[in-house]
Amino acid sequence: xxxxxxxxxxxxxxxxxxxxxxxxxxxxxxxxxxxxxxxxxxxxxxxxxxxxxxxxxxxxxxxxxxxxxxxxxxxxxxxxxxxxxxxxxxxxxxxxxxxxxxxxxxxxxxxxxxxxxxxxxxxxxxxxxxxxxxxxxxxxxxxxxxxxxxxxxxxxxxxxxxxxxxxxxxxxxxxxxxxxxxxxxxxxxxxxxxxxxxxxxxxxxxxxxxxxxxxxxxxxxxxxxxxxxxxxxxxxxxxxxxxxxxxxxxxxxxxxxxxxxxxxxxxxxxxxxxxxxxxxxxxxx
Amino acid sequence: xxxxxxxxxxxxxxxxxxxxxxxxxxxxxxxxxxxxxxxxxxxxxxxxxxxxxxxxxxxxxxxxxxxxxxxxxxxxxxxxxxxxxxxxxxxxxxxxxxxxxxxxxxxxxxxxxxxxxxxxxxxxxxxxxxxxxxxxxxxxxxxxxxxxxxxxxxxxxxxxxxxxxxxxxxxxxxxxxxxxxxxxxxxxxxxxxxxxxxxxxxxxxxxxxxxxx
Numbered sequence: 176x177x178x179x180x181x182x183x184x185x186x187x188x189x190x191x192x193x194x195x196x197x198x199x200x201x202x203x204x205x206x207x208x209x210x211x212x213x214x215x216x217x218x219x220x221x222x223x224x225x226x227x228x229x230x231x232x233x234x235x236x237x238x239x240x241x242x243x244x245x246x247x248x249x250x251x252x253x254x255x256x257x258x259x260x261x262x263x264x265x266x267x268x269x270x271x272x273x274x275x276x277x278x279x280x281x282x283x284x285x286x287x288x289x290x291x292x293x294x295x296x297x298x299x300x301x302x303x304x305x306x307x308x309x310x311x312x313x314x315x316x317x318x319x320x321x322x323x324x325x326x327x328x329x330x331x332x333x334x335x336x337x338x339x340x341x342x343x344x345x346x347x348x349x350x351x352x353x354x355x356x357x358x359x360x361x362x363x364x365x366x367x368x369x370x371x372x373x374x375x376x377x378x379x380x381x382x383x384x385x386x387x388x389x390x391x392x393x394x395x396x397x398x399x400x401x402x403x404x405x406x407x408x409x410x411x412x413x414x415x416x417x418x419x420x421x422x423x424x425x426x427x428x429x430x431x432x433x434x435x436x437x438x439x440x441x442x443x444x445x446x447x448x449x450x451x452x453x454x455x456x457x458x459x460x
Numbered sequence: 461x462x463x464x465x466x467x468x469x470x471x472x473x474x475x476x477x478x479x480x481x482x483x484x485x486x487x488x489x490x491x492x493x494x495x496x497x498x499x500x501x502x503x504x505x506x507x508x509x510x511x512x513x514x515x516x517x518x519x520x521x522x523x524x525x526x527x528x529x530x531x532x533x534x535x536x537x538x539x540x541x542x543x544x545x546x547x548x549x550x551x552x553x554x555x556x557x558x559x560x561x562x563x564x565x566x567x568x569x570x571x572x573x574x575x576x577x578x579x580x581x582x583x584x585x586x587x588x589x590x591x592x593x594x595x596x597x598x599x600x601x602x603x604x605x606x607x608x609x610x611x612x613x614x615x616x617x618x619x620x621x622x623x624x625x626x627x628x629x630x631x632x633x634x635x636x637x638x639x640x641x642x643x644x645x646x647x648x649x650x651x652x653x654x655x656x657x658x659x660x661x662x663x664x665x666x667x668x669x670x671x672x673x
Contacts, residue, residue: 201508406478406511
């Protein structure tokens with residue numbers, strides 16, 4: 176086995192390989208997938224000198240521990256968390272050199288949900304339909320990491336292309352999502368549409384890469400017949416029979432049979448990826 | 461334009477449009493026409509073109525949505541989708557656990573139901589649910605069957621199944637509420653193959669009963 180690899184010592188609750196996803200296959204039932212907090216993923220890659228297409232790790236809440244077999248530069252972005260190398264504190268949000276055989280520990284997020292761990296050279300797992308992303312809805316791409324997984328690395332990058340630090344927004348204390356109404360807002364009662372933009376929902380603990388689920392006052396439908404399946408976009412706010420809006424994230428199904436009341440602006444979706452369960456959610460629009 | 465057809469063009473977020481038509485046939489026709497125009501380079505670039513039961517979604521528009529919407533509203537539509545190339549044949553063992561129930565719903569015997577199902581030409585109306593899962597139309601309306609009220613926790617890969625007006629083949633084992641009438645060994649999805657999906661929207665399909673002399 177090549178030395179250009181990482182050993183996963185502690186996989187964490189849910190750590191997946193991600194890149195910019197596999198758009199362009201929705202008509203075959205393939206979700207877009209890719210990093211949920213796109214800007215954080217791009218920044219992590221920039222910090223270690225990788226191009227924007229390099230694959231990296233997305234952790235969930237409690238981080239990951241990795242042991243590289245060769246010297247690497249790593250950067251941890253997204254949800255703020257303690258970072259250490261062989262037990263010694265290291266920088267979050269900046270390049271960190273990790274010697275071969277040392278243990279990089281990405282700890283539990285102090286706020287937010289998902290941290291991104293980029294490694295110089297990128298993760299060189301086999302791409303599926305042009306992407307190395309793990310798709311949790313349909314099982315495409317590499318499975319979520321388990322302890323002992325060995326991740327091959329791409330060729331090293333020249334160090335002079337690194338940047339040293341980049342600004343990052345703090346994870347949201349309250350999530351404000353600007354929405355465009357429709358396409359099926361006319362399937363809801365006027366009261367439900369008022370509730371959508373006046374009520375404060377909270378992020379449900381059942382949220383995942385497929386969707387950010389909410390809890391709160393159910394939205395009542397004006398049209399009760401079944402909606403024939405129709406195409407779904409990233410950020411679609413779908414309302415299932417329980418009346419509680421779900422905001423579709425990267426691993427969303429490509430078609431669905433419940434009405435979409437509105438669509439969240441793409442600029443607001445990275446914050447949705449970092450909203451922990453219990454976070455208040457307001458829809459504006 | 462189609463004779464009686466109406467078209468609703470609904471905005472979806474910042475850069476997508478949903479075109480709603482009167483029927484699945486019209487949605488298939490519009491999808492085929494958009495693919496043809498896209499291949500010619502005579503329609504604005506779009507990241508995803510997703511047909512569904514009665515709609516076509518255009519997601520990731522390269523031009524302002526209102527301009528594309530105007531173009532869509534005025535787009536002439538051939539009355540029927542142009543015939544596509546070859547017919548994909550799917551050999552089926554009609555041995556599914558719901559075959560007897562489906563036959564009863566159709567008012568025929570369990571030996572007659574497979575012959576009926578295999579006698580029609582199908583077309584992939586759209587995909588969804590899982591990569592490579594096609595919603596196939598072609599069964600006449602009188603053969604519509606309801607889905608199970610409680611889905612099975614696990615439907616085996618290769619199951620040929622019915623729900624509503626659709627026939628589908630499960631590309632992999634998954635939960636599912638469709639009526640299982642048979643199984644096939646055909647590989648519906650293989651990401652190492654090009655194309656990965658055997659059934660893409662617009663493809664024509666026939667089912668061939670196995671085990672008959």
